[in-house]
Amino acid sequence: MPHLPGYRPNRLSLGPLEREILEILWDCGPAATRDVYERLLADPDRELACASVMTVLKRLTQKGWLTCDETGRAFLWQPTVSRAQAQALEAHDQLQKFLQAVTPEAIAAFADHLDPTSVAQLQSIARSVEQARAQQQAQRPIHEFRGES
Incomplete structure (x- = not known):
């Protein structure tokens, strides 16, 4: 997507x-x-x-x-x-x-009832999100990390 x-x-x-x-x-x-x-x-x-x-x-x-x-x-x-x-x-x-x-607890309860394929999909999504965030952080100018404008 x-x-x-x-x-x-x-x-x-x-x-x-x-x-x-x-x-x-x-x-x-x-x-x-x-x-x-x-x-x-x-x-x-x-x-x-x-x-x-x-x-x-x-x-x-x-x-x-x-x-x-x-x-x-x-x-x-x-x-x-x-x-x-x-x-x-x-x-x-x-x-x-x-x-x-939905509360985080309710989401966690849903996760308890997922089949292995769905769990693998969620784990893959979480990894993709982490990679995208790391890539965004790496692309930020250094002055943004220091709080400078």
Whole structure:
């Protein structure tokens, strides 16, 4: 999974149609409203107005998930983060919520009931975190360690 991107959408929550539209844009790249609409209507059982798609695209822009480039009479929509970056943001958000809601004792109790593969994964994650922190420390200028500015 990639590192967290420097940019973060204003709101991470997405509805089903918002997520589906993002998936379309991640798959096909920047697209006009009409292109997104036609991809959504590839499902013959779906009934959806083009104006509704435009509303959702605008809402995704307000949430910070998309940018819009108005070229002539067409709007060209593009995601602000990649699919992998979005997954990293969502995983980070879920982890933060979990850590805020659960005590260290409860987490330790969960660990007692994990299978060996899960325990090995957690140990690998802990090693990766320690390595990343050590690497960050090694890259800091010396004056930061002394408390100088």
